[in-house]
Amino acid sequence: MKEDPKYDRYLAELKNLATNKHLRDLKSLEKSPSGKVIWNGKEYLNLSSNDYLGLASDIDLYNSFLNEIKQESNLTKYGLAGMSSRLLTGNASPYEKLENLLSDLYNTESALVFNSGYHANIGIIPALSQKGDLIISDELIHASMIDGLRLSKAERKRFNHLDYDHLELILKEERANYDQVFIIAESLYSMNGDCTDLKKVVDLKNKYNAFLYLDEAHALGVRGIKGLGLAEEYNLISEIDLLVGTFGKAIASQGAFIVCKKSIKDFLVNKMRSLIFTTALPPICVSWTHFIMERISDYNEKRIHLNTISQKFKNALQSKPGVNLSNSHIIPLITGDNTSATQLAEKLQSQNFLAFPIRTPTVPENTARIRFSLTANLLWKDLLTLSTIL
Numbered sequence: 001m002k003e004d005p006k007y008d009r010y011l012a013e014l015k016n017l018a019t020n021k022h023l024r025d026l027k028s029l030e031k032s033p034s035g036k037v038i039w040n041g042k043e044y045l046n047l048s049s050n051d052y053l054g055l056a057s058d059i060d061l062y063n064s065f066l067n068e069i070k071q072e073s074n075l076t077k078y079g080l081a082g083m084s085s086r087l088l089t090g091n092a093s094p095y096e097k098l099e100n101l102l103s104d105l106y107n108t109e110s111a112l113v114f115n116s117g118y119h120a121n122i123g124i125i126p127a128l129s130q131k132g133d134l135i136i137s138d139e140l141i142h143a144s145m146i147d148g149l150r151l152s153k154a155e156r157k158r159f160n161h162l163d164y165d166h167l168e169l170i171l172k173e174e175r176a177n178y179d180q181v182f183i184i185a186e187s188l189y190s191m192n193g194d195c196t197d198l199k200k201v202v203d204l205k206n207k208y209n210a211f212l213y214l215d216e217a218h219a220l221g222v223r224g225i226k227g228l229g230l231a232e233e234y235n236l237i238s239e240i241d242l243l244v245g246t247f248g249k250a251i252a253s254q255g256a257f258i259v260c261k262k263s264i265k266d267f268l269v270n271k272m273r274s275l276i277f278t279t280a281l282p283p284i285c286v287s288w289t290h291f292i293m294e295r296i297s298d299y300n301e302k303r304i305h306l307n308t309i310s311q312k313f314k315n316a317l318q319s320k321p322g323v324n325l326s327n328s329h330i331i332p333l334i335t336g337d338n339t340s341a342t343q344l345a346e347k348l349q350s351q352n353f354l355a356f357p358i359r360t361p362t363v364p365e366n367t368a369r370i371r372f373s374l375t376a377n378l379l380w381k382d383l384l385t386l387s388t389i390l
């Protein structure tokens with residue numbers, strides 16, 4: 001049957017994406033109890049997961065949470081639906097409990113929880129910034145922050161990735177021309193596995209009287225003795241004006257948070273559109289996040305194991321072309337174009353290793369890659385085998 005012509009534009013673009021090997025699709029995967037993943041009936045070692053501490057496949061942890069639920073049929077705490085915005089009737093008691101826990105852990109005046117890191121990043125930035133302000137961001141910040149910048153009325157400039165001389169140059173030239181200035185960075189970059197030099201950025205934001213917005217999505221749970229992220233590792237939590245973390249990665253849940261001054265929280269509750277105009281998370285989800293965050297400092301052995309296998313894997317790959325010897329558990333192997341990344345991923349799949357290719361436009365042209373995202377439930381013997389086939 002002939003397709004209605006009003007769909008032609010979309011079909012043409014899909015064809016174009018397929019020709020250029022940019023086409024994305026949704027894969028149906030199942031987790032196996034061993035922490036592996038089953039795809040099209042075959043079991044793989046999962047090297048593309050953000051479950052950095054392995055908590056999402058920890059059956060004992062699930063069972064102890066589920067036992068808690070069985071003992072208490074409390075819909076306010078364990079209800080499966082948010083039902084309305086937090087500003088109406090969706091603000092179930094676990095929210096307050098989780099926010100109190102977060103501000104205690106980070107020793108900050110307050111904390112505010114959101115539905116996701118995407119909601120946080122598209123909402124906080126445009127709420128806090130306005131015309132007459134300047135936002136200076138690292139060129140490799142995540143798409144969610146870029147979308148936040150697009151929604152902001154402030155002007156924007158980018159500094160070269162991790163190039164603090166460049167950042168200072170912009171601050172020096174521009175600071176006096178703007179009211180507020182916001183510096184935006186990730187603590188651990190998800191596609192490169194490299195880290196912000198927090199000491200340098202904090203010195204600059206103090207020198208030029210700017211706000212520092214730090215997204216700890218990939219460092220939360222993994223870095224710092226208590227697992228609070230890179231700011232904890234640097235002992236600089238109190239210097240980060242706007243510290244954002246997400247629960248969808250190492251915390252094995254869903255949602256995000258900011259820890260900040262009470263005035264900022266109160267302002268966001270009044271002005272942040274992606275907090276105000278969305279249904280609250282289900283209480284059971286907020287309770288589960290609380291359950292994990294309460295235990296986050298107990299997972300030091302997992303953090304040490306993750307660090308050890310990451311280091312050994314990087315040592316094993318040292319001489320391989322394209323390997324970026326990052327300073328984290330995220331290790332990219334840059335292949336160049338999209339086709340070569342896809343081919344390498346297929347080769348790995350044939351040997352039961354699942355590491356999806358990350359292609360342009362997610363990463364810049366000619367830097368398509370396999371992003372090895374290591375997790376604490378991986379064993380060194382498996383990574384050693386992987387290193388021999390790369």
Ligand SMILES: Cc1ncc(COP(=O)(O)O)c(C=O)c1O
Nearest residue numbers: 116117118142144190217246248
């Ligand atoms: C740095 C960063 N921030 C935010 C997000 C979005 O978080 P969420 O998945 O909770 O929407 C991601 C997701 O991958 C991310 O990598």
